[in-house]
Amino acid sequence: MRLVVVSIGRLKQGPERELADRYRERFGDIGRKLGFRGLDIQEIPESRARDAASRISEEAAAISAAIPEISVLVALDERGDNIDSAGFARHLGRWRDEAVANTIFAIGGADGLSPDLRRRSKLCVAFGSATWPHQMVRVMLLEQIYRAATILAGHPYHRA
Template sequence: MRSVLAAVGRLKSGPMRDLYLEYAGRLGRGPLGPLELREVEERRPLPSGERIAREGELLRAALPEGSVRIALDERGKALDSDAFARQLGGWIDDGRRVVGFWIGGADGLHPDLRAEADLLLSFGAMTWPHLLVRSLLAEQLYRAETILTGHPYHRA
């Protein structure tokens, strides 16, 4: 399986980018494959509703056809790390080739993306900065991979 992260906005150099690269760099040879980052941006100054709709179009197009689609959303399901790993492992066992993640911009995800997602995933009831969520997701993917392969990272 390979993992694709489609996210609104660009990570600039600095601590958030470094943290993301640290965990994304640990993936690649295990069952979740490399983590590919696809950043999208709408640069036109659109009203909020139009901007969210346009970002939704860009995010949808950023995931390969047939991907498992996971939308990061505070209204989603909160899974512990073991459950997240089991869910990913189930998709691997089902022969799914790509798992894709959507992270919206400052105003969130378009409702159509939430409706199309195979899973709405929450990192808790608090709202996290959308640029930081990339690092949280990369770490949880690495953690899931170590759970699936029996590596001691998760239990250490």
């Protein structure tokens, strides 16, 4: 199964990009051994529309265009479920075992994801009840993907 993070906005050079790259590389090492085909990042430019509804709509269209037909969609949204790392790992492991071709993680821009994308998602995840900048959500998601792989591998990185 291939994992793809589709994110509105670009991570510029700096500590966030370095941390995101570190977790992505770590996942690559362990993920291949677990049957994952890769972890890709697709950055989509932020909409320049004047109003929030138009921005959300334009960004949703761009995200939707990046989702292959045979995919599981995971929405990152502040209204999502708070699941623990072991539960997150179980989802990834189950989709891998079911031979899902692609798992797509969608991170919206400053105005969030469209209701349509949230409805289409197989899983909607929040990292707590706080609102996080989408750049930080990407780093936290990549860490959780890496952590899920270590849980599936029985690696000691995750200590419950």
